[in-house]
Amino acid sequence: MSDPSPLPSSSGPPSSLPDAPALALWRGVTWALAPFAPLLLRWRRGRGKEDEARWREKLGVAGAARPAGEVIWLHAVSVGEGLSVLPLVKALRAGRAGATVLLTCGTVTAARLLAERVPEGVILQFLPLDLPGPVRRFLDHWRPDVAVLVESEFWPRLMRAVVARGVPLVLANARISDRSAARWSRARGVARALLGHFTVIGAPDAAMAARLVSLGADPGRVRVLGTLKRAAEPLAVDEGERARLAAVFGEAPLWLAASTHAGEEEAVAAAQLALRAAVPGARLILAPRHPARAEAVAEVMRAAGLTVARRSLGEGPEGAEVYLADTLGEMGLWFALAPVSFLGGSLVADVGGHNAYEPAVMGSAILHGPGVGNFADLYARLGAAGGAAEVADGAALAQAVAGLWEDPARRGAMVHAARGVLEAEADGVAATAGMILSCLALRGAPQ
Structure with a gap:
C-alpha cells in the first residue's frame, strides 16, 4: 500500500465492472x-x-x-x-x-x-x-x-x-x-x-x-x-466584518463551538453556564454544523437560561451570551475571532470529529471530544505535540476554555504546536x- 509509484502494476481501469x-x-x-x-x-x-x-x-x-x-x-x-x-x-x-x-x-x-x-x-x-x-x-x-x-x-x-x-x-x-x-x-x-x-x-x-x-x-x-488539506488555502475572512465584530465583543472572554451536532449543544450550554459563573462577561459563538438546525439549537440555549442572538436573522451579538452563527461560508471569520475553539462532532457517537486543519491555520487553540476517529491520525499527532486538548463533557470543556483564557502563553504554545504539526504533515x-x-x-x- 505504500509503494510510491503513481499507478498500480495492473494499470488501467478495472477489466470488468464490479457490481452488487x-x-x-x-x-x-x-x-x-x-x-x-x-x-x-x-x-x-x-x-x-x-x-x-x-x-x-x-x-x-x-x-x-x-x-x-x-x-x-x-x-x-x-x-x-x-x-x-x-x-x-x-x-x-x-x-x-x-x-x-x-x-x-x-x-x-x-x-x-x-x-x-x-x-x-x-x-x-x-x-x-x-x-x-x-x-x-x-x-x-x-x-x-x-x-x-x-x-x-x-x-x-x-x-x-x-x-x-x-x-x-x-x-x-x-x-x-x-x-x-x-x-x-x-x-x-x-x-x-x-x-x-x-x-x-x-x-x-x-x-x-x-x-x-x-x-x-x-x-x-x-x-x-x-x-x-495540508496545502489548502486558509478559510476566507471578511476583514471588515472581523474588525466590526471584534469591536462589538471588545475585551469579553470569547470562545467558539464549531460544527456542533445534535446532542452536543447541551454540553456546550453547560460549559457556557459554568464559564459565565467563573469568568464575568464570557461570550460564546456557536456555529452548528447544519445551520438548518438553528432554531432547535437556539431553544437548547434558551432552555439553559442563556440569551441568544441569531446572525441569520440580522441580530447583532450585543448583549447576547450566545451568538448563533447560523450562516454558511463564514467559519473562517469565527476562527479568526475566537482565541479558543471547540470542534464538534466529537462528543457524540457515530460522527467521528471534524477537520482540525482550519482552526490550526487560523491560530485558534483547539479543544475536542474523544470521538475523532475520522481524523484519528491527525488528532493523535496534535495531542502528542500539545497542539490540541481532549475534553470529556461540558464541565471539562469549561475548565479547559477558562484555563486557556487565563494563560495566554499556554494558549500561544498550543497554537504554535498545532502549526508545527501541520508543517510536518506530508503534503x-x-x-x-x-x-x-x-x-x-x-x-x-x-x-
Whole structure:
C-alpha cells in the first residue's frame, strides 16, 4: 500500500465492472425516479438550495462549451473539499499545459465560494444527479480524459458510466468516516464493488489506506500520498466584518463551538453556564454544523437560561451570551475571532470529529471530544505535540476554555504546536497530481 509509484502494476481501469445486487437495485430505483428530477430541483429552488441561474446543470445540461484537448475532471462536493483541491488544480494545470480542469461541486455555497477562488481557465459546474439522463448528458458533453472524486463522493451510476467509457477513475484524498466504515462493514459486497471501480486510490495516511483495504479495496491500487488539506488555502475572512465584530465583543472572554451536532449543544450550554459563573462577561459563538438546525439549537440555549442572538436573522451579538452563527461560508471569520475553539462532532457517537486543519491555520487553540476517529491520525499527532486538548463533557470543556483564557502563553504554545504539526504533515498535492496525470496515459490521444 505504500509503494510510491503513481499507478498500480495492473494499470488501467478495472477489466470488468464490479457490481452488487444493492447497486443494481440503486440503478433500477434511480431509473424509475428520473422523471421526477425537475420537480425535486424546483422544490429545492423554492427553498434556496439551488442556483436559480444554473440548476439545469444538475440535469446534465452544460453551462459552458467543452474546450478542445484534454479535460481533467475533479469533483469536490462542498466547501471543505473544494478548498482542499485548489492547490491540486494549480498543480495539474502546471503539469499538463493545454489541459482544461473541470471542477464540479454539489452545493450552492461551494459553487459561490469556488467561483471567487478558482484560477482563470478552470471551468466550474454542478455535478449531475445520479440519474440516467443527467449522467449521460454530462459525460457526452464533457468527455473527460480522467475523472477524480475527492474524499468520499460515491455515486454508483455515475461511477459505472465513467468506467464503462474507458475513463480512468481516481479517488483522491480518500476518507471513509467511522460511521460510513461501520455501515459498509455490514455491506461489504457494496463497498467492494464501489471501491473496485477505481483505477487507483490516493489515501492521506497509512491508517486510511488500511481501512480502505479492509473494506474491499485492491491493495495494489491503494497509494499513501499525504493529505490535500495540508496545502489548502486558509478559510476566507471578511476583514471588515472581523474588525466590526471584534469591536462589538471588545475585551469579553470569547470562545467558539464549531460544527456542533445534535446532542452536543447541551454540553456546550453547560460549559457556557459554568464559564459565565467563573469568568464575568464570557461570550460564546456557536456555529452548528447544519445551520438548518438553528432554531432547535437556539431553544437548547434558551432552555439553559442563556440569551441568544441569531446572525441569520440580522441580530447583532450585543448583549447576547450566545451568538448563533447560523450562516454558511463564514467559519473562517469565527476562527479568526475566537482565541479558543471547540470542534464538534466529537462528543457524540457515530460522527467521528471534524477537520482540525482550519482552526490550526487560523491560530485558534483547539479543544475536542474523544470521538475523532475520522481524523484519528491527525488528532493523535496534535495531542502528542500539545497542539490540541481532549475534553470529556461540558464541565471539562469549561475548565479547559477558562484555563486557556487565563494563560495566554499556554494558549500561544498550543497554537504554535498545532502549526508545527501541520508543517510536518506530508503534503499530498504533488504526489496526487502525479497520480492523476499518469492516468491520462491510460487514455488515447487527446480528444
